[in-house]
Amino acid sequence: MGAGKMHADEAELDVSLVRRLIGAQFPQWAELPLEPVASSGTDNAMYRLGADMAVRLPRVPGAAGQVAKEQHWLPRLAPLLPLPVPEPLGKGTPGAGYAWNWSVYSWLAGENVERIADPRRVAVDLAGFVTALHTIGTGGGPPPGEHNFFRGVPLAARDAATREAIAALAGAIDTDAVTSVWEAALRAPAHGGADVWIHGDLSSGNLLFRPDGLSAVIDFGGLAVGDPACDLLVAWEIFSAAHREGFRDAMSADAAAWERGRGWALSVALIQLPYYRDTNPRLAARSRHVIGEVLADHRAGT
The missing domain is CATH 3.90.1200.10 (Aminoglycoside phosphotransferase (APH), C-terminal lobe)
Structure with missing residues (x-):
């Protein structure tokens, strides 16, 4: 397992690759700032795109099938839920050496917390x-x-x-x-x-x-x-x-x-x-x- 990896079959992901994917498939967003999001998540990597979007890419083959599922079901479930959930804004496809589909979502305000105030x-x-x-x-x-x-x-x-x-x-x-x-x-x-x-x-x-x-x-x-x-x-x-x-x-x-x-x-x-x-x-x-x-x-x- 490579340095910094959590899984033996984990994809190689970095800002450069994600920027190439966006530039090729969503050129309207190609010039927006892009930065990785620190997370303890294990199956997907997250990058913040501009002020109000997030790019989410599967890290491992087992998570690749989640993209189509989320893209299909989240817009149907969201209106029936009392809290915001991610809104799919774009569905990316393999490219630039990356093997799986991926998503662009709305950025949701808020933070993970270690201790809940109330x-x-x-x-x-x-x-x-x-x-x-x-x-x-x-x-x-x-x-x-x-x-x-x-x-x-x-x-x-x-x-x-x-x-x-x-x-x-x-x-x-x-x-x-x-x-x-x-x-x-x-x-x-x-x-x-x-x-x-x-x-x-x-x-x-x-x-x-x-x-x-x-x-x-x-x-x-x-x-x-x-x-x-x-x-x-x-x-x-x-x-x-x-x-x-x-x-x-x-x-x-x-x-x-x-x-x-x-x-x-x-x-x-x-x-x-x-x-x-x-x-x-x-x-x-x-x-x-x-x-x-x-x-x-x-x-x-x-």
Whole structure:
């Protein structure tokens, strides 16, 4: 794996290449300022184009299929959601040595934050967004698959990969406690209702904030029609125990869904940590935090 890369099959991307792509395919924007956007994201690279646009390019083959999905579905979902989401402005195609389709989006104001100023309000606002997404008609929506890294499948489908990650982290985490939490999630009743639209990757890196609170939700690469419990995983990343309960109440999540959501949070964090601990310190730290919050829940019996 090359220096600065997170994946063995990651594309070579830099400002020069992105500028060549824009110049060839969107000449009306060729003279606008272009700069990379610092992010802990792993599947796509982001560049700010001018004052009000963003260029988003898949880094890896597994993310390449997300472009067409987002271009098709985001304009249809956006009017039905209570917070802004990226608006596709252009669809780029392979060129200049780059192999995949890519997107130009509207730039959404806001910042990622390490600490939420008003978690009670954010719990309500985020629950409102997720609930709205989960109630949009799903006709024609894609089921979970390679395009969204199988977010929203039954948890049992992640069992082998999760246990492999637990084994890889022996000595670094409490493997007995983690295994107990994971097995409890596997025992939770499966989702019995209709599958719903899920964001699939609700995390702090995909939430934007302004001084007055949550301002936008971005990165819909995990979009699919699947188990709504997948979108509860955010609760163990951005909320303390007290405000996590507020999010649960606002979501009206029953015991089975909450248990599956905790399983999703744990599984994602466990799999990310050994993969990214040397190449993406921010994401590795986030994963350790989630594992710690899940284990704290386990010890508290909640």
